[in-house]
Amino acid sequence: SEFATPQQVNLDVTVNGFVNNEDVDYYVVEAKKGERITAEIEGIRLGNFFFDPVLSVLDKNRFELTACDDAALVWQDGVVSIIAPEDGQYTIMVRESAFGGNGACTYRLHVGRFPRPTAAIPSGGKPGETIALRWLGDVLGERSENYVIPADATVPFGLFAKDDKGVSPSPNAFVLDGLTNVMEVEPNDAPANAPVFETPAALNGVIEKDGDIDFFKFAAKKGQQLDIHVLGRGIRSQLDPVLSIHREDGGTVAGNDDSGGPDSYLRFNPPADGNYLVSVRDHLNKGRVDYAYRVQLEPVHPRLTLGLPERRQYFDITTSVAQGNRMAILVSAQRKDFGGELLLDMKDLPAGLTFETVPMAGSDPCRRAGRCDRPADRLQDSGRGARRAGHRAGARPEQRHGVGPYGTPHGHGHHR
Ligand SMILES: [Ca+2]
Ligand SMILES: [Ca+2]
Ligand SMILES: [Ca+2]
Ligand SMILES: [Ca+2]
Numbered sequence: 001s002e003f004a005t006p007q008q009v010n011l012d013v014t015v016n017g018f019v020n021n022e023d024v025d026y027y028v029v030e031a032k033k034g035e036r037i038t039a040e041i042e043g044i045r046l047g048n049f050f051f052d053p054v055l056s057v058l059d060k061n062r063f064e065l066t067a068c069d070d071a072a073l074v075w076q077d078g079v080v081s082i083i084a085p086e087d088g089q090y091t092i093m094v095r096e097s098a099f100g101g102n103g104a105c106t107y108r109l110h111v112g113r114f115p116r117p118t119a120a121i122p123s124g125g126k127p128g129e130t131i132a133l134r135w136l137g138d139v140l141g142e143r144s145e146n147y148v149i150p151a152d153a154t155v156p157f158g159l160f161a162k163d164d165k166g167v168s169p170s171p172n173a174f175v176l177d178g179l180t181n182v183m184e185v186e187p188n189d190a191p192a193n194a195p196v197f198e199t200p201a202a203l204n205g206v207i208e209k210d211g212d213i214d215f216f217k218f219a220a221k222k223g224q225q226l227d228i229h230v231l232g233r234g235i236r237s238q239l240d241p242v243l244s245i246h247r248e249d250g251g252t253v254a255g256n257d258d259s260g261g262p263d264s265y266l267r268f269n270p271p272a273d274g275n276y277l278v279s280v281r282d283h284l285n286k287g288r289v290d291y292a293y294r295v296q297l298e299p300v301h302p303r304l305t306l307g308l309p310e311r312r313q314y315f316d317i318t319t320s321v322a323q324g325n326r327m328a329i330l331v332s333a334q335r336k337d338f339g340g341e342l343l344l345d346m347k348d349l350p351a352g353l354t355f356e357t358v359p360m361a362g363s364d365p366c367r368r369a370g371r372c373d374r375p376a377d378r379l380q381d382s383g384r385g386a387r388r389a390g391h392r393a394g395a396r397p398e399q400r401h402g403v404g405p406y407g408t409p410h411g412h413g414h415h416r
Contacts, residue, residue: 001026003062006091011037012112012166017094019043019051019101025094029111031084036140038081038116039092040169042108045077047313049104052076052097060089069097072238073118074170081116081139114166117143119292120159122183122204123235124175127153131181135161135172136206137290149176173235177202177296184214191215191246191277199226203278203295207239209287216278216295217248220270224299230264230280231294239291240283248275257283267300302338306331321353321374328371333360346372 001007006026009015017025031037043053055078056067065085068078076097084090092111095101118137125131128151135143138161147159158171182197184205194215197203205214220226232239243264245254253276259265262283270276280293309332311317321327333342342360349355354373 015109019105027092040079040110051105056093058091110169115161119290120172122181200298207287207291212287213281226268229296237292244279246277303336305334326373
């Protein structure tokens with residue numbers, strides 16, 4: 001469409017569309033002065049195609065009020081919010097970032113008055129506990145609520161912001177790491193003002209303005225190692241964190257900026273008994289009301305990551321085992337902080353199927369095929385049985401940090 005001939009849409013709808021080459025789509029909405037208008041697009045997150053959308057909001061004079069190409073919250077999709085400065089019409093523009101596009105570039109555009117906070121802290125907790133949640137980054141400002149984490153919550157998990165105007169179209173990331181939450185208390189820009197906590201714990205805060213740095217203090221024993229992860233992008237925050245560990249009497253003993261992405265990680269081996277400080281800041285010393293972080297400090301846990309190397313992203317693996325026949329599945333295993341033999345099992349197989357693997361020795365290069373067998377004499381009746389025997393491989397691979405469908409980092413394969 002053209003700016004002069006946009007498609008009229010109501011507020012609080014989802015528009016399904018697609019972007020062709022050099023295509024720009026215009027949608028116009030009617031809003032009252034002071035109303036919150038948000039547009040959030042799902043393009044690349046639909047997983048159909050490498051479609052990188054850009055959103056803008058224009059007023060009736062074609063003046064751009066706001067625009068967004070990529071936002072950490074929604075990956076390379078965009079999200080824009082305004083408070084309508086006057087009664088009237090506002091135009092939402094959708095295009096591909098390089099003005100490309102084709103029939104596979106489908107999108108879902110959510111337009112409405114719903115809340116759209118860009119961060120929530122604390123950004124994790126224990127199933128069943130009640131937390132004092134702060135919603136940050138909404139164009140109408142911060143909001144707080146008591147929130148009960150469902151006792152049966154499972155990964156991936158996210159929080160949907162709700163108010164009297166609606167519900168966010170996609171959740172904010174929330175980590176179920178079982179750690180005790182510690183909240184920052186400003187001012188904490190100097191070690192002398194650092195709140196004291198005990199490990200293991202998760203520290204939650206915001207680098208809320210340019211130049212902000214947040215200190216926290218804890219006691220450690222010589223040789224008792226800690227794994228320290230800072231989740232910025234891992235909780236879909238725009239913050240690019242820098243982590244440092246300092247001695248109480250001054251001097252930095254460890255630090256990390258990026259660890260396979262903008263987030264920070266280090267394994268801290270305390271050189272002596274005593275008090276230490278953790279500090280978090282932005283790598284460019286920038287800050288914003290939604291630059292949230294979560295620092296996880298835990299003892300070293302053994303981790304196991306299983307993968308199905310033949311799996312394609314966004315597709316589940318289905319294995320069909322023909323009657324009287326067998327099928328092999330390739331499984332990869334990555335051990336961290338433990339060694340020794342691994343034995344795989346597959347639960348809840350359909351009747352008549354058996355599964356067999358040989359142990360993966362500690363010294364093994366990390367791949368092994370599992371085998372499903374289906375003897376001919378066990379399933380006599382047929383066509384139906386044969387179709388039912390198509391079985392989803394149970395060992396879903398763990399995904400990389402931050403690529404879960406709900407933006408919840410769940411690369412931590414803790415085996416406690
Ligand atoms: Ca984009
Ligand atoms: Ca802060
Ligand atoms: Ca601070
Ligand atoms: Ca970083």
